[in-house]
Amino acid sequence: MRDWMRSVPTMIVRGKGPYLFDIHGKKYLDGNSSIWTNIHGHRHPHLDRALQKQIRKLAHCSSLGLANEPASILARELIDRTPKSLKKVFYSDDGSTAIEAALKMVHQAHVHRKEKRGAFLGLEDGYHGDTIGAMSVGGSRGFHGVYKELMFRTEKVPAPYCYRCPYNRAKPQRADARTYAKCNLECVSLLEKKFKKARRPFAGAVIEPLIQGAAGMIAHPKGYLKRFAALCRAHGVPLIADEVMTGFGRTGTLFACEQEKVSPDLMCLAKGLTGGYMPLAATLTSQKIFDAFLGDYAERKTFFHGHSYSGNPLGCAVAMASLETFDREKTLKRVSRRGAELETMLQAFWENPHVGDVRRVGLVAGVELVRDWKTRKAYDWKERVGGRVCEEAKKWGVLTRPIGNVIVIMPPLCVTKEQLQMICDVLRKSVRRVCGG
Numbered sequence: 419m420r421d422w423m424r425s426v427p428t429m430i431v432r433g434k435g436p437y438l439f440d441i442h443g444k445k446y447l448d449g450n451s452s453i454w455t456n457i458h459g460h461r462h463p464h465l466d467r468a469l470q471k472q473i474r475k476l477a478h479c480s481s482l483g484l485a486n487e488p489a490s491i492l493a494r495e496l497i498d499r500t501p502k503s504l505k506k507v508f509y510s511d512d513g514s515t516a517i518e519a520a521l522k523m524v525h526q527a528h529v530h531r532k533e534k535r536g537a538f539l540g541l542e543d544g545y546h547g548d549t550i551g552a553m554s555v556g557g558s559r560g561f562h563g564v565y566k567e568l569m570f571r572t573e574k575v576p577a578p579y580c581y582r583c584p585y586n587r588a589k590p591q592r593a594d595a596r597t598y599a600k601c602n603l604e605c606v607s608l609l610e611k612k613f614k615k616a617r618r619p620f621a622g623a624v625i626e627p628l629i630q631g632a633a634g635m636i637a638h639p640k641g642y643l644k645r646f647a648a649l650c651r652a653h654g655v656p657l658i659a660d661e662v663m664t665g666f667g668r669t670g671t672l673f674a675c676e677q678e679k680v681s682p683d684l685m686c687l688a689k690g691l692t693g694g695y696m697p698l699a700a701t702l703t704s705q706k707i708f709d710a711f712l713g714d715y716a717e718r719k720t721f722f723h724g725h726s727y728s729g730n731p732l733g734c735a736v737a738m739a740s741l742e743t744f745d746r747e748k749t750l751k752r753v754s755r756r757g758a759e760l761e762t763m764l765q766a767f768w769e770n771p772h773v774g775d776v777r778r779v780g781l782v783a784g785v786e787l788v789r790d791w792k793t794r795k796a797y798d799w800k801e802r803v804g805g806r807v808c809e810e811a812k813k814w815g816v817l818t819r820p821i822g823n824v825i826v827i828m829p830p831l832c833v834t835k836e837q838l839q840m841i842c843d844v845l846r847k848s849v850r851r852v853c854g855g
């Protein structure tokens with residue numbers, strides 16, 4: 419807080435496409451999509467219009483005992499576009515609340531069915547939000563260590579983090595660690611063991627499919643998600659896919675689960691749901707979970723969870739416009755082209771000996787900075803290397819935030835090849851200025 423109090427904040431006043439403008443008129447490329455929320459760019463005409471149209475009808479009404487038009491239309495659309503297992507939509511406000519609702523729903527469904535269950539299972543270093551339940555199933559020691567007395571007990575397995583995996587016997591190379599790892603997929607055997615050893619089936623299992631965002635852009639080895647899902651299925655454990663970051667085209671498909679043909683029992687959506695316009699979240703569930711709540715008034719099977727702004731009509735209207743934009747602009751096709759271009763651009767990072775790993779899924783990439791690539795020796799966190807690189811990049815007109823010493827590249831999906839090149843060039847220059855090399 420002392421650093422913040424001493425600093426002069428950058429006051430953002432305006433946006434256009436992938437750009438943000440500060441109060442002095444300085445232009446920045448929004449290299450992390452305003453913390454992973456923005457999808458089609460700022461001030462997109464179709465999204466702007468949808469909001470204007472809706473606000474002339476209704477800004478908000480409660481979802482307690484009422485339906486509203488945009489929320490119902492959007493729910494139908496979400497069910498049509500997500501894996502077939504998902505049949506019902508529950509609205510809240512943010513990623514954390516989408517997770518919170520999923521955990522409570524799964525727990526309560528077990529209670530209603532009189533099933534005795536164990537704890538929830540999650541990945542070490544997982545990040546699912548900052549509320550108590552989301553923190554509990556996450557494993558972010560850095561962010562959440564101080565709150566550990568407040569959290570409930572969960573089970574954890576190591577994240578499949580090839581670059582720093584203790585079972586990876588390969589010497590570091592100048593390539594994405596997933597491509598040259600030497601191991602027996604111990605991440606999967608540990609997971610199998612965890613399921614087998616559990617005295618009771620887990621209450622549920624939470625995973626960010628394909629790539630863990632706030633854990634440091636940990637891209638999983640191919641097939642991990644599919645095996646995780648298969649184990650859940652075999653043991654009757656509800657699978658909760660946290661697609662808060664990976665959803666809405668970031669990984670190349672509309673949802674990351676599609677890439678390994680996984681049909682989760684619950685899916686949490688937020689961040690990109692409204693194209694980055696409004697806070698809105700959704701927890702999607704299977705018919706089976708939904709049915710566990712069907713009862714007469716006296717049975718007390720109500721899901722006692724509701725937020726004042728659940729199903730906000732403005733948020734739902736703009737979310738619908740964002741989904742339409744995927745069709746109108748063939749956004750996913752462009753992401754696939756841009757992703758391939760980004761892959762080529764990322765190669766230039768290897769020239770710097772302080773780059774230890776570069777990993778990309780779709781239009782999401784992480785560049786892990788290290789003191790020495792030959793030993794994978796990390797920088798001390800107190801050196802704040804990632805933060806300093808991003809401060810340098812800001813001077814050159816590129817905004818992004820690091821996760822520790824991992825630099826995040828996650829532009830809005832409307833980014834052009836030239837803009838993407840500029841993001842990479844500025845970040846490479848900034849790494850050189852801060853780390854040398």
Ligand SMILES: *Cc1c(COP(=O)(O)O)cnc(C)c1O
Pocket residue numbers: 511512513514515517545546547548626631632660661662663664688689
């Ligand atoms: C950001 C994030 C959350 C939390 O979402 P908020 O809207 O910030 O509460 C949960 N899960 C993942 C994977 C996220 O990236």
